[in-house]
Amino acid sequence: MQEPRILTIILNYRTPEMTLKAAEAAMREMAELPGEVLVVENGSGDDSLAILQREAEARGWTRGGRLRVLDSTRNGGFGAGVNFGIRAGMSDGSAPDFYYLLNSDAWPDPGTIRHLRDFLIAHPRAGLAGSGVRGVDDDPHRTAFRFPSIASEFEGSIRFGPVSRLLSRAIVAIPLPQRATRIDWTAGASLMIRREVIEATGGFDETFFLYFEETDLCRRALDAGWTTHYLPDCAVVHVGSASTGMKSWTRTPGYWFDSRRHYFIKTHGHIYALCATLALIAGQSAWQLRRLIQRKPQADPDRFLGDLIAHSLTAPFRRPATRPEPAVLTPLTEDEA
Known part of the structure; x- marks a missing residue:
């Protein structure tokens, strides 16, 4: 039986150096997993595309189709950029079994991508799984949520x-679970999604430019019978708001x-x-x-x-x-x- 494949999608918006760091971490974690890394240049309007393509080739990442850099040509927001990556699929034109979303300012700990995938494999009705998230100062971020009301x-x-x-x-942000827990929704900074969830929902609603798009996807996935889970046993380091500037x-x-x-x-x-x-x-x-x-x-x-x-x-x-x-x-x- 063929081992399930993962397509890791990283969006870049005017942060090419940080995106390269995220891609490097993703390549390391994907080295022994079947699948590919896809970097989507999401309409930055600067020299990001040239930088990403040049560095990816120089570092040997593009050999064997393990990493691609594609230009979405427009900045339609987070959901639109991810949908572009989903539509691109694997380099052979097929769809993967799982999509892993990794922010351009996030770097997974060893084993994180495998752990998220294996959890979904072991739980057939689990459609989405998010890892723990901590800042560069090692403080945990609250990324396990209830739906807004x-x-x-x-x-x-x-x-x-x-x-x-x-x-x-x-309260939307719940106390961080200490074990794998079913939740309403989680952030897209480090999120594994089963292919069937995308097929059932049509992907992200591109009306959302930024914010609430993950909330909406998890809500529609639940309506289609797929649950969302938070896994604290794996994590990414996340700078936070590097592309959106929310903190400032x-x-x-x-x-x-x-x-x-x-x-x-x-x-x-x-x-x-x-x-x-x-x-x-x-x-x-x-x-x-x-x-x-x-x-x-x-x-x-x-x-x-x-x-x-x-x-x-x-x-x-x-x-x-x-x-x-x-x-x-x-x-x-x-x-x-």
Whole structure:
């Protein structure tokens, strides 16, 4: 029986040096596993493609088709870039058994890719498995989550202990499990996905430019009968926000608000989405009042509450983004690859 194959997909957006480090770690981990590494240059608009192609060839990674660098030609966001890689498939044109998503600013510990794959092999109804994630300072990142809800929007924005205790079962980021645990969703920084999940869901919804796309995929996978799991026994080191710049946001970009709104409407409908936004506004308003009275430090990007309200008032009058119908992704042609 042929050992299941893995296609490791790494997206690059203006971080070629970091992407090369991630690719090097992935190549090391894939050395004894059947499969390939695919680096997708995701429309950086700089010299990333030339750097990645030159270095990959110079380091001998491209020999035998073990690593390819492909140009998506546009920056359609995280989901669009991953879908491009999924459509590209293996170098022989076939589909792998598993897709492993690795952020360009993440480096797997020894055995991580194998451990994630083997878990999915051993658990036939498990569709997605994410590893532990820790920062370069060795602090663990919370990447095991519940699905967002009206209650979680209020709890997360009000930042008030009694409310958090009352709504503890709604808090999105759960305490990090100490053993393999079924969860609602996990981050795409280090995520193994069964091919059948992609076939059942059609891949990522490209309406999400950034944020909420993993949440949505795990939700649709669950609807199709596939569960998501968090495995703390393997991990990656993750810089975090290297491409998005989230840690240094002075204002929340419009695409974050767009993604949040799209998720709630798509998953729960317009009325629920409105209630979730009102809960977020109420929690934020209470938090801002406490900040003023107690002189607490700022915890959100500048003008977050105002931007949230402005987006909520104008979004219904803007042309809604269309999303692709769930379907098996069409393989790339030779010219596209």
